[in-house]
Structure formats: C-alpha cells, structure tokens
Amino acid sequence: MDNDSALADPSSATDSLDEYDIDESSSVDDGTLVYDRYLDRELSWLAFNQRVLELAEDTSLPLLERANFLAIFASNLDEFFMVRVAGLKRRIDTGLAVPTNTGRAPIDVLEELSTAAHALQERHAAEFTNSVKPALDAEGIHIETWADLGPADRERVHEIFSSQIFPVLMPLAVDPAHPFPYISGLSLNLSIRVRNPKTQKEEFARLKVPSVLPRFIQLPDDGSDQLRYIPLEDLISNHLDALFPGMEILAHHEFRVTRNEDVNVDEDESENLIKSLEKQILNRRFGPPIRLEITDDMDEVTRGLLVRELKISEQEVYRLPAPLNLSGLFQLTRIDRPALKYPRHVPTTSESLMPNEGNERADIFRAIAHKDVLLHHPYESFSTSVQSFLEQAAADPHVLAIKQTLYRTSGDSPIVEALIDAAEAGKAVLALVEIKARFDETANISWARKLEKAGVHVVYGLVGLKTHCKLALVVREEEGVLRHYAHIGTGNYNPKTSRLYEDLGLLTANDQVGKDLTRLFNELSGYAIEKKFKRLLVAPRHLRKGLIKHINAEASNARAGLPSGIRIKLNSIVDEAIIDALYRASNAGVPVDLVVRGICSLRAGVPGLSENIRVRSVLGRYLEHSRVFSFHNDGDPQVFIGSSDMMHRNLDRRVEALVRIVEPDHIAELEHMFDLAVDENTASWWLDAEGVWVRHGHSEDGEPLNDLQNVLMKRISQRKRGGARR
Structure with a gap:
C-alpha cells in the first residue's frame, strides 16, 4: 500500500x-471524557x-x-x-x-x-x-522446494547457484573472534549451525539472503511449458556445503528481523535540516528489534541464541511456516498471464481536456479557463491532465512562474523534469519539497538537490510541520493581465501511483483560488502568516475548526427541522474533536455517512451515541485514497476535496489544504460516488456497533455485489471520447 x-x-x-x-x-453527554466511545487506532x-x-x-x-x-x-x-x-x-x-x-x-x-x-x-x-x-500450481505456476526437484533439475540449479548466486554470498561466523553480526531490518537470513569434524566443536553462522537477487529464482524450462520457481533461500540452503567446505551442516533455518525505522529530527535544534535528516536516515537501520520471524521448524538452541543476541521478548517472536517474507510475491504478480489478473484498464482523457480535431494535444489553459475540471484518477489519465498541465506550463512563453509542492514522486518523475525545464527556460520556479516524507527522505533530498542545480527555488516548508498538501500554481500573462491556473489534489504528484491510487483533483482558473494559493505559497516559503482563505480550508490553523463549524451547522439545521446530512470519504479518522462533533450531529438527527479505507476510531450505530452514523469501507484493485467532505447545508451543498485525513498529525502537525468545489455538475458527480459507496448493493465492509468490520460481498442468493471501482470505471469510460496515453 x-x-x-x-x-x-x-x-x-x-x-x-x-x-x-x-x-x-468535546464530550457528548455529561461533560466527561468517556474513552470507550473511541475504537483503538x-x-x-x-x-x-x-x-x-x-x-x-x-x-x-x-x-x-x-x-x-x-x-x-x-x-x-x-x-x-x-x-x-x-x-x-x-x-x-x-x-x-x-x-x-x-x-x-x-x-x-x-x-x-x-x-x-x-x-x-x-x-x-x-x-x-x-x-x-x-491454485498457482493448478495454473502452471509452481513454487518448488528442493525436495521437488529431480537430478536433472538439481544439476541445472547447481549451475545457477555457482554462476549467479555464490559470488555475492557473505557467510558470517559467530565466535570469540567474530561477534554476533548486525542483522539489518527486513532482511531475510539463514541461521546455520555447523560442526568441525576434527574437533567436534559446533559453531554458529549467519548468512544474509541477498536482496539484490530475485526472491524467487526461475528454474530452467523442463519441457512442460510451466513456470517453475524456487525460493532463493531454499536454493542457498541446499548449497551450504559450498560455503562451509569441510564442515558438517547440522541445521539451517530462516529468520527475519523487523526494527524500529522511524526517523525523528529535532528541527528547532537543527542548523541544517538536510544534514540532520541524512544522519538520522543512516542511523535508522540500527533501530532496536521489535519483531523476530522464524520458521516453524527452528530448533530451540537456535531460537534461544537469536532471542538472547537480539534482546527480544518471547512475545515478539513469530513462528511461521516457510517461506517467510511473502511480500516477495510481488515478483510473481508481474508474470504475463492476463487471464489471472484484473482486466486491463487504460485511463481515459478527461472530456474537458480532449484535443480538438487536427491537434495533437489539448490547450490545457484554454480548457481550464473555460470551466473548472474535476479529475478522477486512475479512471482519468494523470499524464494527459496534471502532467500535461505542468509540461505545457514549462514550455509556454506566456507562463512567468510555477509553484509546486512535492511530497512523494516517482523515480523518473516527469513532474520534476517539467520544473527543471521551466527553470532552465528562465521562468521563476518554486518547489516545496517535503524531505521528511517517511521512507522517501533519501529520494526527496536527491530531488531537492537536482532541482536546486537547475535553478529552481527549493524550500522545505515550515519548521515543525510537514507539508502534505498537493498544490500547483501557474502564473500566466494574458494580454497584459496575470492569470492564475491551479491544481489542487488529494494524491501525490506521482505518475506511477496515479495508475494505482484512486484520487481526485481540481484544475481551475478561478481567481480567488489563485489568490488563496499565492498567499499560501508565500506563507510556506517566507514569513507571512495568513489567517483566512476564501476557498480553502488549511491546516494546522483552520481546517479542524472549519470542518467542525460545518458539522455543527448541520446539527443546527437538523434541530430546526431543516434537511441535513454529512458525507465524508477519507483514509483514516482518529481525531477526537471531529469524532465528537459527528456524535453530536448524530444525536441531533443528522444522517452521517463515512467511507473509511483504513483506521476508524469512531463507533458507528451505537444507541444514544451514533445511531445515525453509518461507516463503510471499500477496498479493491485501486487504493482508495481521495478525501471528500460533503455537507448538505439546507440545499446549498458545501463540498471539499483535499489532502487531509482526520488524524492528529494532519490537523496539527501538517500543512494540509481542502478546496471547496463549486460547479454543480462536479458536486453531483461526487454525490453520485457517495451514493454508490453506501448502497447496499455495493460490495463493502460495514462497521458494526461492537467495532467489528463485517464484509458484505454477496447478495442473499450468493451473487457478487457491485464493485464500486468497476462501476465508476465503466461509467467514466463510457462518457468520454477516445483513450489516453500512458
């Protein structure tokens, strides 16, 4: 994920x-905190x-x-x-x-x-x-063990081992001259006990399974036209005599260690944030162990040695059948067997951004100036919308400035290349690179330095805050007047994940949005302190307050007998103040629908607390990632999309931005998405009053319920003309 x-x-x-x-x-009933009204995050x-x-x-x-x-x-x-x-x-x-x-x-x-x-x-x-x-075996995709191989296969595997694997292996002995080695986090390892036949002395060694090699080694074709693989660690385990010649191999087992790999930099004490962060990244791999996975056949002598040396508790030992580290199955999902995968989907180009007849590509600026464009990825193409927007801005001689936030992007990012092209063309370019994006710190530092070398003004946001908002602003001169063109999204500027993540984005030439973003970028790059925005809700100052204000307004309308309703789609909801506001709205009679992909600390359907709240979770081929906040507002809907979940980190320690959607057809489109998500004929998980997620995937007669993503995919594809480039 x-x-x-x-x-x-x-x-x-x-x-x-x-x-x-x-x-x-913030209490619901009698002014006291009742913690059991929250589910543990x-x-x-x-x-x-x-x-x-x-x-x-x-x-x-x-x-x-x-x-x-x-x-x-x-x-x-x-x-x-x-x-x-x-x-x-x-x-x-x-x-x-x-x-x-x-x-x-x-x-x-x-x-x-x-x-x-x-x-x-x-x-x-x-x-x-x-x-x-x-099931893989039945489809001709075999994950073999050494015991499955005949003499001919073993001979060919021996050749593979000798030529491709043996040279990169590094066995490490453990004895008075060789202390117990450092075990890197998430590495797959072999514990090996050997005996010297001359002295009868037993020794211990550790062998790291090289992560630079495929997790599963493909076996040579045996004429069966079947794909056959053997786990790398199994192959190595059966060639240990080549690594320990003259020694008796007594036992070998697989194990894996997980470490604390969080990075924490005191920004107030740091004179140079990048250097401090780089130092912490180097220290990350030396974090204390927090989990030990071992194969279920490991003997007690070896297990006891690992527990002692790693200083880990018995509770933190996970005994599992081989193979360990099933994340290696990602390799097999790249096998070219279309019948064993979801049907291929090619994103369409947004109808508003289709090129006119005779033109190779659309005039993005003319399209946005005509009307706001609401994008829904991956059903609609990122490359022919957001990427084209920035690429055209870089090449357009009328564009004077580009301002962009970058939280995570791809390794060969066309977005970064567009910013570099714009800077080299003499445009003023500002890139706010969040170098504290967890597990992407190294990549983002590299991007920051590359951008700086090209003449881009690179900043790192505000001290103590991560910049998580997804914003791009283009300033263009048109007949002597400066116009703002903007993109505000729910997902990262990453062309690769845009094909896998469900996200929304707004392309707009609205002058008020442009002014709001200009002031927000000034705050992020300088010392300005903005108090209010017109079309945006921005964390950490105003996002929580703004949403609670809308929630309370719905409660007031319900108490006054007016129509009301709240619909929210997000990844996670933990914030107690937001949850309590939703509880109060529920008690006032407001129907509340939440569509939550991940963490939900809110209890749903509890009498006297949340009986008017329904919570659904939708998972599927795409990662549900968009955040949408919709308030009925007595028939004048107030609908926002943006980058923020309802987590303490988002609302208090990040710069987040939601933008209000104003076009009636866009609001209707988002409401239709909510209708589908909460429909009883849509496959989803329902959160019950006990805090248990119950899957609703089939009807009473056993038929599969509708897949939300498939429905949206077909609907959006049918209403568009033509296809999109990948």
Whole structure:
C-alpha cells in the first residue's frame, strides 16, 4: 500500500491528548471524557489489514491479484511494526504514561496487538500454503522446494547457484573472534549451525539472503511449458556445503528481523535540516528489534541464541511456516498471464481536456479557463491532465512562474523534469519539497538537490510541520493581465501511483483560488502568516475548526427541522474533536455517512451515541485514497476535496489544504460516488456497533455485489471520447 496510506505517524505516540483540545466541551453527554466511545487506532489499523487479507482469501478474485493482496498485507504489516508498534514500545521503554486514544495504557494495547498480529500472520501464511499456492500450481505456476526437484533439475540449479548466486554470498561466523553480526531490518537470513569434524566443536553462522537477487529464482524450462520457481533461500540452503567446505551442516533455518525505522529530527535544534535528516536516515537501520520471524521448524538452541543476541521478548517472536517474507510475491504478480489478473484498464482523457480535431494535444489553459475540471484518477489519465498541465506550463512563453509542492514522486518523475525545464527556460520556479516524507527522505533530498542545480527555488516548508498538501500554481500573462491556473489534489504528484491510487483533483482558473494559493505559497516559503482563505480550508490553523463549524451547522439545521446530512470519504479518522462533533450531529438527527479505507476510531450505530452514523469501507484493485467532505447545508451543498485525513498529525502537525468545489455538475458527480459507496448493493465492509468490520460481498442468493471501482470505471469510460496515453 502507499506510504501516504492509512499507516499513522509514530510521533503522535508521544503526544498528550491535551494537545488536541479534548476537554469537557468535546464530550457528548455529561461533560466527561468517556474513552470507550473511541475504537483503538492501532487495532483498527490491524482490522484494515485484515480486510486486505480477506481480499486475498476471496477465491472469486483473479489468482495473481490474490497473490498481490498477500504481498500487500505483508508489506503493510512490516511498516506497521516499524512505525506504529515501534512507537508504542518507545513510549513503554521511556516510561511515558500517556494513554492511547482509548485511554488504555500502551503496554495493554501492545499485548492485544501482539495477540491479534500473531493470529493474522498465521492466517496469512495459511492462506498462501493451503489456497493460493495450490491454485498457482493448478495454473502452471509452481513454487518448488528442493525436495521437488529431480537430478536433472538439481544439476541445472547447481549451475545457477555457482554462476549467479555464490559470488555475492557473505557467510558470517559467530565466535570469540567474530561477534554476533548486525542483522539489518527486513532482511531475510539463514541461521546455520555447523560442526568441525576434527574437533567436534559446533559453531554458529549467519548468512544474509541477498536482496539484490530475485526472491524467487526461475528454474530452467523442463519441457512442460510451466513456470517453475524456487525460493532463493531454499536454493542457498541446499548449497551450504559450498560455503562451509569441510564442515558438517547440522541445521539451517530462516529468520527475519523487523526494527524500529522511524526517523525523528529535532528541527528547532537543527542548523541544517538536510544534514540532520541524512544522519538520522543512516542511523535508522540500527533501530532496536521489535519483531523476530522464524520458521516453524527452528530448533530451540537456535531460537534461544537469536532471542538472547537480539534482546527480544518471547512475545515478539513469530513462528511461521516457510517461506517467510511473502511480500516477495510481488515478483510473481508481474508474470504475463492476463487471464489471472484484473482486466486491463487504460485511463481515459478527461472530456474537458480532449484535443480538438487536427491537434495533437489539448490547450490545457484554454480548457481550464473555460470551466473548472474535476479529475478522477486512475479512471482519468494523470499524464494527459496534471502532467500535461505542468509540461505545457514549462514550455509556454506566456507562463512567468510555477509553484509546486512535492511530497512523494516517482523515480523518473516527469513532474520534476517539467520544473527543471521551466527553470532552465528562465521562468521563476518554486518547489516545496517535503524531505521528511517517511521512507522517501533519501529520494526527496536527491530531488531537492537536482532541482536546486537547475535553478529552481527549493524550500522545505515550515519548521515543525510537514507539508502534505498537493498544490500547483501557474502564473500566466494574458494580454497584459496575470492569470492564475491551479491544481489542487488529494494524491501525490506521482505518475506511477496515479495508475494505482484512486484520487481526485481540481484544475481551475478561478481567481480567488489563485489568490488563496499565492498567499499560501508565500506563507510556506517566507514569513507571512495568513489567517483566512476564501476557498480553502488549511491546516494546522483552520481546517479542524472549519470542518467542525460545518458539522455543527448541520446539527443546527437538523434541530430546526431543516434537511441535513454529512458525507465524508477519507483514509483514516482518529481525531477526537471531529469524532465528537459527528456524535453530536448524530444525536441531533443528522444522517452521517463515512467511507473509511483504513483506521476508524469512531463507533458507528451505537444507541444514544451514533445511531445515525453509518461507516463503510471499500477496498479493491485501486487504493482508495481521495478525501471528500460533503455537507448538505439546507440545499446549498458545501463540498471539499483535499489532502487531509482526520488524524492528529494532519490537523496539527501538517500543512494540509481542502478546496471547496463549486460547479454543480462536479458536486453531483461526487454525490453520485457517495451514493454508490453506501448502497447496499455495493460490495463493502460495514462497521458494526461492537467495532467489528463485517464484509458484505454477496447478495442473499450468493451473487457478487457491485464493485464500486468497476462501476465508476465503466461509467467514466463510457462518457468520454477516445483513450489516453500512458
């Protein structure tokens, strides 16, 4: 899943609830805080990843997509341990008594998380072993073990080992002259016990399975026309005699360590943010271990040695069947077997941005000047909309300036290249690069330096805040007048993930939006302090307050007997003040619909608390990533899209921006999306009053319910003309 995903920021683990203005005024009933009205955020995240696993378990999905969901589950869980579990452990180890969002002690939450995580990992491994792997076998995609190979295969595999694998292996002995080696986070390793036949002395060695090699080694064609693979660690394990000649191999097992890999820089104490961040990135790999995965056949001698040397508790040991690290299944999803995947979808070009007859491409500026354009990716192409907008701006002699935020982008980013082209053409270019974007720090530092060399003005935002908003502003001279052209989105400026993430974006030439963004960019790059914007809600100053104001207005309308309604779509909702405002609205009679992909700390459907609130979760082939906030407003809808989830980190420690949508047809389109998402004939998960997510995937007669993403894909494709370039 995207690291701009439902995973939460571990820095919030050290914050006090007082920071979020959760006081008596935010209570629902009698003015006291009742923590059990919130669901635990960490357990809610595990419930989200369980929903991912349930997709892998769904035999009606294409087989390689099920394998992909297994890989996503494994990758998600790795990051969850590196960040969220690490944050809880840090609070416990440092003696911080700050409770979780439910008021429980961190150590109690950690124990419950451990129990749930153990069960989920065992279920995950069982799904691969008992269902997905046999199904792959039936389709001619075999993951073999050494025991499956005959003499001819073993001879050919020996040649592969000798020529392609053996030269990069580095066995490390453990003895008085060789201390226990450092085990890097998420690396797959072999523990090896050997015996010297002359002295009968037993020794221990560790061998890291090289991550530079494929996770699964393809076996030579045996004439069966089947694809055959063997796990790299299995292949290596059966050639250990080449690594330890003259020694007796007594035992070998696989293991894997997860470490705390969060980066935390004190910006107030840092004279140079980039240098401080680079130092912390180097230190990241030396974080303390927080999980040890071992194969279920590991002997107690080896397990005990690892536990002692890694200083890890028994609770943090996960005993699983081989193979470990099923995120390696991403490799198999690249196999060219269209029948085992979702049908290919080519994004269409937005109807507003289609080129006129005889033209190779559309005049983006003319199209936007004519009318706002609402984009819905990946159903509509990112390359023929946002990317073309910035590329045309870079090449247009009438464009004077471009201002852009960059949180995450791709390795070969055409967006960055457009900014460089614009700077080299003499335009004024400002790029706000968020170098603290977790796990993309190194890449973003590299982009920042490349942009600076090209003459782009690069800034890093405001001290103490991450800049997470998705903004681009172009200033163009037209007949002696300066006009603003803007893009405000819910997702990153990343052409690659735009094909996988569901996101919304607004292209507009509205003068008020342009003025708002000009002032916001001035605040981000200089020392201006803006108090109000006309079409934007901006965090950390006004976003929470603005949304609560709209929520309270709906409650007031409901109490006055006027029509009311709240619909919100987002990745995560944890913020207590927002949740309590929604509870109050529910008690006033406001119907509230939430569509939440990931974490949800709100309890739904509880009598006297939230009986008018429904919560749905939609997962599918695309990562649901857009954020939409819709308020009925007595028939004059107030609808916003933007970058912010309802998390403490978004509302208090990030610069986020929502823009109000004003075109009636755009509002209707977003309302139609909500109608589909909450429809009882749409496949989704429903959150019940006990905090349990229940899947609704089939009708009473067993027929699959409608897939929201498929419905939108077909609807948007049918209303457009032509296709889009990839």
